[in-house]
Amino acid sequence: xxxTDRLRGADEPPPxxxxxxxxxxxxxxxxxxxxxxxxxxxxxxxxxKMAREVLGPERVLALTVRxxxxxxxxxxxxxxxxxxxxxRQIVLTCEVLELPEVVxxxxxxxxxxxxxxxxxxxxxxxxxxxxxxxxxxxxxxxGDYRPGSEALRLLGVRSPLLEAGLTKQDIRRLSRELALPTxxxxxxxxxxxxxxxxxxxTRENLAQVETCEGFLHRQGLHNFRARHHGDTVRIxxxxxxxxxxxxxxxxxxxxxxxxxxxxxxxxLDLEGYRPGRMNEELS
Numbered sequence: 001x002x003x004t005d006r007l008r009g010a011d012e013p014p015p016x017x018x019x020x021x022x023x024x025x026x027x028x029x030x031x032x033x034x035x036x037x038x039x040x041x042x043x044x045x046x047x048x049k050m051a052r053e054v055l056g057p058e059r060v061l062a063l064t065v066r067x068x069x070x071x072x073x074x075x076x077x078x079x080x081x082x083x084x085x086x087x088r089q090i091v092l093t094c095e096v097l098e099l100p101e102v103v104x105x106x107x108x109x110x111x112x113x114x115x116x117x118x119x120x121x122x123x124x125x126x127x128x129x130x131x132x133x134x135x136x137x138x139x140x141x142x143g144d145y146r147p148g149s150e151a152l153r154l155l156g157v158r159s160p161l162l163e164a165g166l167t168k169q170d171i172r173r174l175s176r177e178l179a180l181p182t183x184x185x186x187x188x189x190x191x192x193x194x195x196x197x198x199x200x201x202t203r204e205n206l207a208q209v210e211t212c213e214g215f216l217h218r219q220g221l222h223n224f225r226a227r228h229h230g231d232t233v234r235i236x237x238x239x240x241x242x243x244x245x246x247x248x249x250x251x252x253x254x255x256x257x258x259x260x261x262x263x264x265x266x267x268l269d270l271e272g273y274r275p276g277r278m279n280e281e282l283s
Contacts, residue, residue: 004162014064020165024050025050028051033055033061033132034131034134035060035125035132036048036051036061036134039188040064040074040075040079041182041187042171042183042187043137043168045180047136049085051242062090062091064079064091065093066092066096068096068206069096069113069206073214073217075091082125096116096117097201097202099112102192103202105195107147108147110192111147113190113192114147118135118151123148134157135157135159136161137149138162138168138170138171139165139167153243168187174264187275192206194209194225194226196227197230207261208263212235213226219245221244231265233258233265235254235266235269237273
């Protein structure tokens with residue numbers, strides 16, 4: 001299948017629900033060996049698991065990229081998942097903050113970042129003899145502004161979940177059937193998405209976000225964001241979690257954590273969490 005064919009397939013109506021898993025398996029069976037860009041999220045975990053089931057663990061490699069844009073707990077969770085599947089994992093480091101076009105944080109930031117990260121993965125995959133690099137993009141990703149998808153296409157990275165027509169709902173359903181611990185895991189986007197376009201990215205402001213979200217993660221909350229607005233942090237939570245956070249002990253603890261991180265004002269967004277919030281300013 002050519003790159004043009006793959007792109008055309010992404011625009012076609014998806015196959016019926018019962019056919020999508022079979023189509024995914026057929027796609028994976030066509031690869032002699034694969035490397036999976038593996039974050040430990042819902043999508044890449046299902047992709048890694050299905051690749052293992054179809055190809056066997058000896059023909060599958062997990063590549064995880066460490067950068068200032070991803071918190072330490074995500075990497076730790078990816079290690080546990082890969083180990084649990086018996087898949088060899090290699091952790092690479094990408095110094096994204098050394099790229100001026102990324103640090104500038106304009107609306108094309110994701111393209112430049114994804115290009116650097118996936119090029120690093122491709123180099124490692126080729127060195128180790130993997131025939132193809134896979135990523136976990138799915139059909140729902142077509143509905144948001146994602147310049148990183150352009151980088152995937154330019155580099156020739158394959159997206160079997162998308163090619164098979166799987167939506168996020170399909171992926172969670174299949175993950176439950178396979179008893180994957182990520183089936184109900186909250187969606188996660190890189191820490192850079194917490195900082196408005198046009199504000200330069202630094203290790204300091206990314207670390208501030210990671211500190212605040214680390215607290216929310218330890219509270220067992222889901223679907224949260226700590227949006228960085230200079231000396232103000234704006235906390236977004238799923239509506240059902242709002243009462244839990246405003247309980248006095250959690251509220252006071254969050255204030256303390258955010259102040260120690262360097263924020264002067266701590267606010268709670270009463271509209272709650274919704275993905276792609278920072279992209280709304282582009283419309």
